[in-house]
Amino acid sequence: MYSGASNLVTTTDNVFFLIIGISVFFLIGISATIIWFIIRYNNKKHPVAEQIHGSLTLEIVWTVIPLILVLIMFFYGWAGYSPVRDAPKDALNIEATARMWSWSFKYPNGVQTDTLIIPLNKAVVLDLISIDVVHSLYIPAFRIKEDMVPGRTNKMWFIGQKTGTYELFCAEYCGLSHSYMFTEVKVLEQQEYDNWMAQRSDTAAQAVAMAVPGAAGRRLIEVNGCLACHSTDGSKLIGPTFKGVYGQTITISTDGQTRQITVDDAYITKSIYEPDVDIVEGYRKGQMQSYKNQLNDQQVQQIIEYLSTLK
Amino acid sequence: MENNHLPNYLEYRGKYKxxxxxxxxxxxxxxxxxYMYSMLTxxxxxAVxxxxxxxxxxxxxxxLMEAQTYNALFTLHGLSMIFLFVIPGVAAVFGNFILPIIIGAKDVAFPRVNLLSWYLYIIGAIIVLTSxxxxxxxxxxxxxxxxxxxLKTQTNVVAAVLGAFVLGFSSILTGLNFITTMHRLRAPGMGWMRMPIFAWTLYATxxxxxxxxxxxxxxxxMIAAERLLGIGFFDPALGGDPILYQHLFWTYSHPAVYIMILPAMGVISEIIPTFSRKPIFGYTALIISSxxxxxxxxxxxxxxxxxxxxSTGSRWIFSFLSFIVALPSAVKVFxxxxxxxKGSIRLQTPFWWAMGFIFVFMIGGFSGLVVGSLATDIHVHDTYFVVAHFHYIVFGGTGFAFFAAMHYWWPKIYGRVYNAKIANIGLGIFFTGFNIIYFPMFILGMQGMPRRYYDYLPQFENWNVVSTIGSWIxxxxxxxxxxxxxxxxxxxGKIVDDPWDGPTLEWSIKSPPIVxxxxxxxxxxxxxxxxK
Known part of the structure; x- marks a missing residue:
């Protein structure tokens, strides 16, 4: 509590203390009254009950006082929350994309990451996008959460006020690996952030891509979350491993018909764009989204280049 | 006794044996x-x-299991506990058994429809389970x-959804039956404002x-139609809206919480006067609050x-109304x-259950203020805090009241008393275990552990261990x-008609009651x- 990690922590934690404080007071007060009545008016001590039917005054008292208290709690809950809806104009705008079961973050200059890296003391607006089912972006240390609903773009904003690494969870149940849909938020000093960004900027990335075969494809695979379901070390996850897949002979099923094929450029392209058509034996249909709108032909080619390096 | 020759409902032989x-x-x-035996099953x-x-x-x-198994497990746990136990819950079992007697009627208004409701319940349950x-x-x-x-998962959703659909009809018919019974079959002289609170809560329900x-x-x-026919109600890929689903689902499923809890409050309102030997305080206030x-x-x-x-507007309006709905519950507790x-309190088992109910219900209610408030809900929404709140209300509320009702009316149902000492020991262990399971979940939620997680980060381990130990207790x-x-x-059991000197009509007749x-x-x- 009161870590000060974001601009919302203090106001939110104040509301927690207000509500929990009032609640504990009444919980103890009412419980103590009940226990006292049970002892005081036990039939052994108090053999004849007084036939009281009620009291209008008391009914009014114990309606009006709680009414005032809940209105106070409502007000502070709303007041603590309302800034969450109004992002400052000069905020850093990052596109956060969720898919089953990974995250990616796209910065205004086109840099993409799978970890959210933000500068200290700077307002950040996240455009929340889901490409498949409902997810929810939750950073407990920041006291912030908002659903990522396919077909619409929700927004959230916050200011990271303390450098450090914080957990980022998916809070809305989204299927098999929901509990592994986890990444981190890193809050960096402005200078550190600028250095990091300079390294990750496009020109640098292209330079790396030129130097190592498949490096561009590897980055695409990381930022598009492919590794949540496909391993590169041969282990079986939700989807087939990428290791040695290029050029391999595999058994696939198309509309219930099984056949053997060799994995080539055309097959990989089809599996990325229409993943539910040819299903590799031993795996389930309906696990993967089409990446038709996420990856263009050139990027798919880079991915194929990377896969062919995984022997 | 001159009415000894009349068979009670357990002995009675109709057309079939x-x-x-x-x-x-x-x-x-x-x-x-x-209902009671199917529900307990x-x-x-x-529970398993x-x-x-x-x-x-x-x-x-x-x-023990893979993630897929765990996800199926919490789905079936929710489906069976909610649709097969707490929603029909107190109303279907004790509403059926007690309501006609407590208002001085021979049966419900539509006895055959009543049996149909039970069959729909069983058919729905079978569909859900075979799914x-x-x-x-x-x-x-x-x-x-x-x-x-x-809409996307390959698992057998349509059957489960259709099962829940059939169960809904069972619930509708029971509600209709009880409302009609109270309108038409109250004993002569029993005006609305002489009707016991339990009947009133069933009326509201x-x-x-x-x-x-x-x-x-x-x-x-609509879910079934979308899966089977591809009609795009909810999937944005087909032009639908996922938020529409959430609105429609909660438009029912929130009131459903009141379907569960109102009859439970009714049971508590019957037990407390009987064991305090005085009229319920604020009879009219309790009716208005229901x-x-x-x-x-x-x-x-x-x-x-x-x-x-x-929208921001919907958020604060729903938050405001959620705080307002807390008031009638507070009025009831007061x-x-x-x-x-100034009662003459008899410390018998049903009374202890009622006190246990009030305690856990208060914790459930107060934690409801945390999730009703916007600033705090944003943090604890979809975390273990909600799991704790929900179990304190639904299991702590309805579950405690269900067992309270069993202990209160068991002698009425079977004409025999149970061993009170063992019952009290059982309650003590149950109450302790209940709080050890669910209270740590509040802490886990505050720490930020999301719900429906098959696996979790190491910092959440300690309270999870405590909670699991609580489940064994x-x-x-x-x-x-x-x-x-x-x-x-x-x-x-010793044979009795009325072990509690109860004031309401069900205690004026023999136990077990005649046909x-x-x-x-x-x-x-x-x-x-x-x-008197």
Missing amino acids: GLLGWLTTTDHKRIGLL FFATG LGILMRLELIAPGKQ QFMGDGPPDTGWTFYAPYS GWIQLLATPIVGITLL MAIAFVGYFVWGHHMFTSGM NWTATLY MVTGLIIIITNLLRARKAT ENFEEIPVVTTGPYEF
């Missing part, structure tokens, strides 16, 4: 017991699933069937069942969706407490409680809780 006699009965008391199933989930969560990483074994595996959507996941259940019925059919909960409860569903991306004042208590009651049906309850319909001349 034995099991067939039970399966074709239209006697509200036998139907109440049909599903409750036991749900809960124990397995807690075992899986005792440490990070895989313990586990057919198609491409057990549903893994959670009991909320959130779109578009429920009946209207919710009648008006809200069709909405979820339609919604579930109707207020039923009414305002329709307009708070959006508080399940504070993080969904609703009136129950005031009933004890609670189940021990449950076994003691249930076996003690079941044994009291025959061997151990049509009353030899002569009583004439009511006073309010329900008058002690």
